Amino acid sequence: MKRIGFIGAGSMAEAMIAGLIKGGVYTPEQIIVANRSNKERLTELATTYGIETTQDKQNLAKRATIIVLAMKPKDVKAGIDGIEDSLTNQLIVSVLAGISMRTISSILGKEMAIIRAMPNTSATIAKSATAIAASAQVTTEQLEQCLSLFQAIGLCKVVEEHQLDAVTGVSGSGPAYVYLLVEAMEKAAIEVGLSPQIARELIVQTLLGSAEMIANSGKHPETLRKEVTSPNGTTEAGVTTLQDKGFEEAVIACVKSATRRSIELKEMFAESIASANNR
Ligand SMILES: NC(=O)C1=CN([C@@H]2O[C@H](COP(=O)(O)OP(=O)(O)OC[C@H]3O[C@@H](n4cnc5c(N)ncnc54)[C@H](O)[C@@H]3O)[C@@H](O)[C@H]2O)C=CC1
Numbered sequence: 001m002k003r004i005g006f007i008g009a010g011s012m013a014e015a016m017i018a019g020l021i022k023g024g025v026y027t028p029e030q031i032i033v034a035n036r037s038n039k040e041r042l043t044e045l046a047t048t049y050g051i052e053t054t055q056d057k058q059n060l061a062k063r064a065t066i067i068v069l070a071m072k073p074k075d076v077k078a079g080i081d082g083i084e085d086s087l088t089n090q091l092i093v094s095v096l097a098g099i100s101m102r103t104i105s106s107i108l109g110k111e112m113a114i115i116r117a118m119p120n121t122s123a124t125i126a127k128s129a130t131a132i133a134a135s136a137q138v139t140t141e142q143l144e145q146c147l148s149l150f151q152a153i154g155l156c157k158v159v160e161e162h163q164l165d166a167v168t169g170v171s172g173s174g175p176a177y178v179y180l181l182v183e184a185m186e187k188a189a190i191e192v193g194l195s196p197q198i199a200r201e202l203i204v205q206t207l208l209g210s211a212e213m214i215a216n217s218g219k220h221p222e223t224l225r226k227e228v229t230s231p232n233g234t235t236e237a238g239v240t241t242l243q244d245k246g247f248e249e250a251v252i253a254c255v256k257s258a259t260r261r262s263i264e265l266k267e268m269f270a271e272s273i274a275s276a277n278n279r
């Protein structure tokens with residue numbers, strides 16, 4: 001029986017498990033999840049999804065065809081140390097930000113088929129924007145399996161590994177930028193006289209409508225923006241203020257900072273794991 005095993009039982013693992021079952025990619029019997037020590041969390045997942053839970057990672061690694069690494073990046077060494085003897089030709093799928101394939105291979109002490117993925121929290125509602133990158137050992141069949149895994153929780157694109165830092169800066173962290181925009185719009189809406197409830201509903205619908213226009217109208221965002229903007233009208237007044245306040249530069253700097261941080265974290269983790277391996 002093909003099985004998928006998750007090491008790490010947090011929010012990202014749960015989002016993926018929910019999407020996989022809902023999308024019919026795996027049945028609950030085919031899913032195993034392990035964590036470090038929190039038995040209550042495992043019981044909660046077993047009760048909600050009917051999946052198998054364990055704290056025996058070696059056994060999980062032996063029985064799964066795909067092993068998903070879903071712990072925090074700082075826990076990767078402790079999380080996968082000890083599973084290497086259980087590995088044969090399984091596919092390792094890592095959702096860890098800033099942990100390179102090289103770092104994973106160096107902890108395992110062998111070259112494996114590894115796919116790195118950068119999803120985002122909208123995976124919870126099967127709307128993740130995910131990008132994946134595959135190591136040379138990954139077969140076409142394994143890549144297809146991984147694509148259907150992430151397509152069950154949203155959209156999935158294949159990129160080169162070095163592009164994952166940019167993906168992290170754009171869509172991994174991206175939901176937070178949108179939430180900040182909404183927080184600011186809500187504050188302003190209340191200041192100009194709307195109730196919080198009506199403000200929230202109007203803003204959410206505006207976001208959904210705008211996203212769908214970009215996705216489905218076939219028009220460039222700039223064209224769509226110009227269609228909203230009447231000469232000397234209200235939008236022009238608003239957009240001019242945004243431009244005067246450096247909105248575009250701020251967004252560009254934001255994405256670049258997040259991308260840079262992803263690169264820094266990757267280098268930092270690589271160094272600390274290399275020095276731990278040499279001890
Ligand atoms: N939250 C986000 O927006 C995104 C997160 N990610 C990545 O997903 C990964 C998981 O994030 P969350 O689910 O938010 O974290 P979380 O903190 O909710 O869950 C982490 C899980 O790992 C388990 N764990 C820790 N040490 C372990 C060990 N030694 N052995 C086995 N299990 C262990 C914990 O018990 C917990 O169940 C992170 O590496 C993060 O970089 C990727 C994309 C977006």
Ligand SMILES: O=C(O)[C@@H]1CCC=N1
Binds near residue numbers: 172
């Ligand atoms: O903030 C972070 O580091 C993680 C990676 C992408 C989203 N959250």
